[in-house]
Amino acid sequence: MRFERFGGPEVLEEVEAPDPVAGPGETLVEVEAAGVNFGDIKDIAGELTDGPYAMQGPLPRIPGMEVVGRTADGRRVLGYVRQGGYAAKAVVADRDLAPLPPGVGAGEGLALLVQGLTAWHLLRSVARLRAGESVVVHAAAGGTGSLVVQLAREFGAGRIIATASSEEKRAFALELGADVAVDGAAEGYRERVLDANQGRPVDVVLDAVGGPVLDAALDTLGFLGRLITYGSSSRQPATPVPPVSLAVRNAAVAGFWVTPLLARTGAGGAALEELIDLTARHRLRPLVGSEYDLGSAAAAHADLLGRRSKGKLVLLP
Template identity: 80%
Template sequence: MRAMQFERFGGPEVLRKAEVPDPVAGPGETLVEVEAAGVNFGDIKQIAGEQPDGPYAPKGPLPRIPGLEVVGRTPDGRRVLGYVLQGGYAARTVVPDRDLVALPDGVSAGEALALLVQGLTAWHVLRSVARIRPGESVVVHAAAGGTGSLAVQLAREFGAGRVIATASSEEKRAFALELGADAAVDGDAEDYKERVLDANHGRPVDIILDAIGGPVLDSALDTLGYLGRLVTYGSSSRQAASALAPSRLAVENIGVAGFWLIPLLARNGAGGPALEELLDLTARGRLRPLVGTEYDLARARDAHEDLLARRTKGKLILRP
């Protein structure tokens, strides 16, 4: 079958076209004919050999086929979405049954793939970690991104009283408003507090979802109200925050929690009520996943280069 694989660790240049034997499903697994595979930063970590003992680490000797998520059909004709630790960049792959979910009618491959990692992250930071309550104010950083754009919509769906988006450009802020944010402001750390409090009618906020870290996280803490919660689920700034003294959290009665989806998937599997709800909301038109560029499978290297260069918008997919 057709696949993309790597024989050594490195950057996008190590990806190569290959013809490899079809995989064979074992007990508790299902063979899937791949319609589309999602592209993630986790794939880039796989081929770079980062975190060799971590949740992204593929198993077995080189060469390996990367890819964490696929949409396709089972031998009995079901159209499914599946999470795999490796093997997605291929015409066929095997998926653990607990990580396989049937796709409802009306959900495209790109929409489904956007929901698996980014959608589940947005769902869990709001529901499982922040434990959003009706009427609360929610600030979403990087609101035009894959996870942020879904978090804006889900916050509204889950009953937020006011949703405030932050983004780096007028175009991105306009997009966040289109998705349902009540206000959208510049997310820069300088004068962050003034802009966010003004967007919340002068009141402190209840929940902040942060994937930026560094000075932005420090500034965001200053806007939390009594029993406010900040959830950090990334650090795109690659800078450390400096204001997380435990004494400050206690004195101001605020909380900071972290979330990373991959250990949750390793423990519980991808299937379950959260993903089913996301797919149902999408099928009914209440949730709009952001779908980006499609590439032929043979152009996986181009997709990785574009992702690393920040030339992309929305979920990138490969078509085998």
């Protein structure tokens, strides 16, 4: 699937293209399934053309950053690519490959790349969660949030507080392992979260909503508390944080974006291996949504944009 101009899902076209050729340090993968991300939608819309981590290369080009498939020597692998995943064959840098055991489904594996590695690094690398600490997970029923809830439990969190926008989503967060789930709206947020933490300030907040919700979350942090922002789905600005308001609690605000991290370190390695192992042992449950023929990628994008999907969307060549 290729696009020759920027736009919406309608610019994706099914074409015949030459097989890509692997260079040094790369592997050609016959694609079993490709993952759909909001980053793909931004790519074809022309929103990823600036900055050090912009999608590179002239138009036309093939979008897609996640694939599951087989190598020429028969290995089943999970691979991260900057672009080129929406195809029957893709080239993956060896440092971005990981073995995928037969017990892990293609959709499960695809959910472990961008969303799974984001969840792992939020807890391990940025928040540096310690055993027994309380964790607030915003949008806990989403692709990343649902993995954060499960990993927080796996990593020894003392109390996991999920926020979500509906009773159905809150019930799902409890099913995944949250201790309590509350409405994530900004109004009344502080009171709900502190009550959910038995009246005590919280240790860690992981936020992908931004705006007034982030403002409210800051007021729930305790001594040495950490708020990590990794998105702004509200598309509303947060209030600037006066440094003194953090200093009096020795609190911290940090940001995280998985793309520059993967550009520096690669996707393969211990973090992805742990995520795959936990999934294979049924200790981690990635959300998998609908499957589409590769030629129906535009429909998958439309469903994602229209919020008609739940879980990882999968394209099948």
